[in-house]
Amino acid sequence: EDKVVQSPLSLVVHEGDTVTLNCSYEVTNFRSLLWYKQEKKAPTFLFMLTSSGIEKKSGRLSSILDKKELFSILNITATQTGDSAVYLCAVTRITGGGNKLTFGTGTQLKVEL
Amino acid sequence: SAVISQKPSRDICQRGTSLTIQCQVDSQVTMMFWYRQQPGQSLTLIATANQGSEATYESGFVIDKFPISRPNLTFSTLTVSNMSPEDSSIYLCSGKGAGGTDTQYFGPGTRLTVL
Numbered sequence: 001e002d003k004v005v006q007s008p009l010s011l012v013v014h015e016g017d018t019v020t021l022n023c024s025y026e027v028t029n030f031r032s033l034l035w036y037k038q039e040k041k042a043p044t045f046l047f048m049l050t051s052s053g054i055e056k057k058s059g060r061l062s063s064i065l066d067k068k069e070l071f072s073i074l075n076i077t078a079t080q081t082g083d084s085a086v087y088l089c090a091v092t093r094i095t096g097g098g099n100k101l102t103f104g105t106g107t108q109l110k111v112e113l
Numbered sequence: 114s115a116v117i118s119q120k121p122s123r124d125i126c127q128r129g130t131s132l133t134i135q136c137q138v139d140s141q142v143t144m145m146f147w148y149r150q151q152p153g154q155s156l157t158l159i160a161t162a163n164q165g166s167e168a169t170y171e172s173g174f175v176i177d178k179f180p181i182s183r184p185n186l187t188f189s190t191l192t193v194s195n196m197s198p199e200d201s202s203i204y205l206c207s208g209k210g211a212g213g214t215d216t217q218y219f220g221p222g223t224r225l226t227v228l
Contacts, residue, residue: 032215041203041222043156045114048216088155098215099144100171103155 002027004104006089012110017079021107023089024071031098033065033072036088038106043088046074079111115141115208119220126196126227133192134223136206144209145183146217147191151202162189196227 003026013019025033032050036043047056049065049072056063060079065072076083086108090101116139126132138145145162160168160181168181183189193200206220 034215034217036219041224042205042219045216045218048214090156092215099146099161099209100158101156101215101217103157105155 002091002093002102004089004091004102006087006104006107008107009105010108010110012112013079014112015080017111018075018077019079019109021074021076021087021089021109022071023074023104025089025091025104026070027091027093027102029094030067030070031092031094034090034092034101035063035072035074036090038086038088039084046087076109079109081111081113084109084111115139115210115218117142117206117208117218117220119206119223121223122221123224124226126225128197128227130196131192131194132196132225133190134204134206136189136191136220138187138189138206138208138220140187141210142187142208142218143211145189146207146209147179147181147189148205148207148219149202150205150222156205159191162191193225196225198227201225201227 005024007022034048035046047063052067060077063074086106088106090103092098118137147159148156150156159174160170162183164183180192204223207217209217
């Protein structure tokens, strides 16, 4: 069975701090890894990663995948209170055409003033 | 990104009743999915909604409890049948476009409370 583990489960930081969120996975026939931000109900898409070592970046957020060590990190620099959310990592398999997202339990981030 | 709407946004229901949740997607979406997020848990895939045919259910989910319809490309419904308090969750619809992308976009979700 596919397994996605995120750490830490939760953390509290101050505005301006840099945070690193971790996602490790065990999945047969890995295809891709996706990051989402969930503030209230709906997860919003951040990144999709398929290749090792290629950083994806969007503003203060960046992410990278290591397919050898089976993990990904999500970095947020100069954090703001608006970054407070649950960050979800999900993986897909080649078999099944990448349709099924298997999610981790998420990291709850709180950014305080 | 795809535009996905869902209703109702929330509901409070009595034990033993059923609730139907609707999901509307824009034309960029080719595949539709239904997820459940129980309190304090992550998202779990319930089923893939197939246009004009029976949905494909994941292990642990059955059609009698979660009947799903998708009469056309852009609309789907999920019914939560014979509800119990354990069905209290957020139910989310998602859509995926064509072209081999794995990215799924999520609707705003339905927060269901069963008393």
